Amino acid sequence: MNFKDRYPVKRRSRYRENCTTFCSAFVLMYLLWGGTCQATTYAYVPNSGTDTLSVFRTSDNALVKTIAVGQGPYGAAVSQDGNYAYVTNMEDGTVSVINTSDNEVSDTVTVGISPMGIAADPDGQYVYVANNGDDTVSVISTEDDDENTVIATIQVGKNPYAIAVDPDSDYVYVTNNGDNTVSVISTSDDTATVTVGQGPLGVATDPDGDYVYVTNTLDNTVSVISIEGDNQDEDDDDEDEDDNRVVATVSVGNSPWGVAVVQNDDAVYVANSGDDTVSVISTSDRTVSSTLSVGDEPLGVAAPKNGDVVYVVNRSDETISVIDTSDDTIQTISTGEGTAPAALGDFIGGWAPEAPDGLTIEDTSDDSIELSWTDNSYDEMGFKIERREYYDDDDEFDQVAVVGSNVTSYTDGGLSSVTTYEYRIRAYNESSDSDYSDSxxxxxxxxDSSSISCFIGATSADRHLKIPSGILLALLFFPISMAAGYGVRKIFFRDKSFFF
Incomplete structure (x- = not known):
């Protein structure tokens, strides 16, 4: 029995729901009194040299707060809803839980020996911790009745280092630095093992849940793992892109460490700690498209879900290189003397915008559908519109358009006639996406250009019928006298009229 079966998810308390309602009301009052609000995303950078966590605001790279945590902080992760940040403390075997509303430590959780990597479940149910000293992964529940409690300990490979969860929360990937493998923990089944390069260290999944990228620090490569079942064509007998196996190996710089996938840029950023560079891998052809010079000994690297920046943490010169992915320009900010930052994991996050509602189909034509909705958020960057054919239950929604902030309508064109389409939308900001609207x-x-119109009666004011043009051939063999006998007085086909 897996840990999800043994520890079923429980609903969050009414207290938390009420807090959310209160906060929303507060924001509304603030706006009514003339205030302004801006979506805010933060980078949570552990400083192993000072046993602190630095909180940077990504909009202006300002240091917001420095928080005292445990001994030897190393890895960091942010919950999907942005309410909590989690920090592994390598030297005292704990995880510090930070409430992001006030940036204070709200809890401390004892885990395994020398915890390093950490990842938050996208479903908001669990936090996973790689314990380098005892070859285990601690599973922390984030639900109310078991909140911040270790509910399971899973044996993995030798010296687990970094950890990542796929977007569907089906698999947990753990790099085992001591035996050159990646442990693949199925959240509903058993654990599998994938052999990768030498000295695997960093790990990241792409936002679409198709691939996993693993840095191999001893042979200067990145292993690309295909996630099970996500990439194989139904008509393709080639299984090379399936079953959590390595499908490509990409050479990068010296001693690659951290890795992050940038959604909007279709690129993977790899921090090379041995030559002070970042390799940018194009996901389309899995080649290095550019190499950027950054600070001294770059380790951790992370990017917001919908943003256009990448944060690279440089340990030896105690700086952060902020890369603008639109033009590869770099800004450098200091973490402070003696901080020795590391930042293993996806250490950037924030609050999602409020979900839109009232999605309505206003009008249809033979090749378009007009949508409208209600904008409930004050901080969205825009809206993502998704569509699928309604009667195909196996058909997944595809994103068909992105519109800007404050937009509340969209016309989807180029559609097939007499076809039922289903739509849903969600708002997004730099850090994350909102929940979906109702579909x-x-x-x-x-x-009209491919149909026949018939008027039954003496005039066009009488009963009107539309007949698909597919039966035109049959009508050609239908005696005119019989048509007249049935009351057909006039037939329109495209711009032609025929009288009886």
């Missing part, structure tokens, strides 16, 4: 569906109209 709506409707059918496009029939294409």
């Amino acid at each position: 709506v569906y409707d059918e496009t109209d029939e294409d």
Whole structure:
């Protein structure tokens, strides 16, 4: 029995729901009194030299606060909802839990020996910790009744280092630095092992849940692992892109350490600690498209979900290189003397915008559907619109458009006639996406240019019928006298009229 079965998810308390309602009301009052709000994303950088956590605001790279945590802080992760940050303290075997509303430590959780990597479950149920000293992964529940409690300990490979969870929360990937493997923990089944390069260290999954990227620090490569079942064509007999196996190996700089996937840029950023560079891998062809010079001994690297910046933490010169992915320009900020920052993990996060509602189909034509919705957020960067054909239960939603902030309508064109489409939308800001709206569906109209119109009666004011042009051939063999006998007085086909 797996740990999800043994420890079922429980609903969050009414207290937390009430707090969310209160906060939303407060924001509304603030706006009504003339205030302004801006979506805020933060970088949480552990400083192993001072036993602190630095909190940087990504909009202006300002240091917001420095928080005292445990001994030897090393890895960091942020919950999907942005409410908590988690920091591994390598020297005292604990995880510090930071409430991001006030940036104070709200709890301390005892885990295994020498915890290093840490990752938060996208579903918001668990936090996973790689314990380098005892070859285990601690599973921490984040639900109310078991909040911040270790509910399971899983044996993995030798010297586990970094950890990542796929976007669907189906798999947990753990790099085992001591035996050149990656442990793949299925959250509903058993644990598998994938052999990668020498000295695997950093790990990251792509936002689409298709691939996992692993840095191999001893042979200067990145292993690309295909996630099970996500990439194989139904008509393709080639299984090389399936079953959590390595499908590519990419050469990068010296001693690669941290890795992050940038969604908007279709690129993977790899921090090379041995030559003070960042390798940028194009996901389309899995080649290094550029190499950027950064600070001294770059280790951790992370990027916000929807942003256009990458944070690279440089341990030896105690700086952060902030890369603008649009033009590869770099800004350098200091973490402070003696901080020795590391930042293993996805250490950037923030609050998601409020979900839109009231999604409505306003109008349809033979090749388009017009949508409208209510914008409930004050801090969105825009809205993502998704569509699928309604009657195909196996058909996944595809993103068909992105519109800007404060936009509340969209016309989806280029559709097939007489086809039912289903839509849903969500708001997004730099750090994350909102929940989805309720879905709506409707059918496009029939294409008038490919149909026959019949008027039954003496005038066009009488009963009107539309007949698909597919039966035109049959009508050609239908005697005119019989048509007249059935009351058909006039037939329109495209721009032609026929009288009886």
